Amino acid sequence: MKLTWLGHACFLVEQGGYRILLDPYTGVEGYPSLAETARRTALWDNVWEERARRKEQGFYTLAVKTRVFVDGEAAPPAEPKLQVHKILCSHGHFDHNAVEEAEVVPFDGPCPFTIRTVETFHDDQGGALRGPNTIHILSADGVTIAHLGDLGHPLSPEQLAAVGPLDVVLIPVGGTYTVDAAGAKAVCGALRPKCAVPMHYRHAPYGLPNVAGVEDFLSLWDEGEIHRLEGPALEVDGTARGVVVPQYCEEA
Helix, strand or coil: CEEEECCCCCEEEEECCEEEEECCCCCCCCCCCHHHHHHHHHHHHHHHHHHHHHHHCCCCCCCCCCCCCCCCCCCCCCCCCEEECEEECCCCCCCCCCHHHEEECCCCCCCCCEEEEEEEECCCCCCCCCCEEEEEEEEECCEEEEECCCCCCCCCHHHHHHHCCCCEEEEECCCCCCCCHHHHHHHHHHHCCCEEEEECCCECCECCCCCCCCHHHHCCCCHHHEEECCCCEEECCCCCCEEEECCCCCCC
């Protein structure tokens, strides 16, 4: 299973060619369109594969070519929408439910994922402030991930049991609209996933301006448990431990 962070709380999950988009956004400060982010991510995948090939041959660098448009030259055409086979949203807010930012296309075969949901809240007052929030649990090829959406409270024993064992949890850490760093760490302690991937935080110039950055969350873990990736994607095979921090593709 391949997991790619597209910024904010949005992830692309892939298995056997089937693609699920989680919590697509629009209008979040700093981020370009989801189509542009997907284009950057696809280019990063190509560069990463070429870097690996060249490293095997004894070469260690590969520049990413960026096209520069001069005055008077026609602007490039708009990027096509990201094509996926299913879109899952935790709740109906603009930064998690922008389904128009992607195109759902048919898939030749059955969906390889088992998908479960657990109902929670977007705040710590039973939804009175911001409404409901749905956790999505995806399983395929022997591994299970959970996307916690905009979880705003500790999970009850019943909710913890419903989520079940996890290889990876995708957890909001920025606070204000969700659990904060300490709350996210406590949720991780209760769920006991093999690996946690933080999301929904500010990394200037990207992200909601009134949420915290990721460092508050990372400061609650031992340094040896923190693994910062060079790019936006990771392969989920059940071996990752601690906290994995993907990098957003800023430019390509």
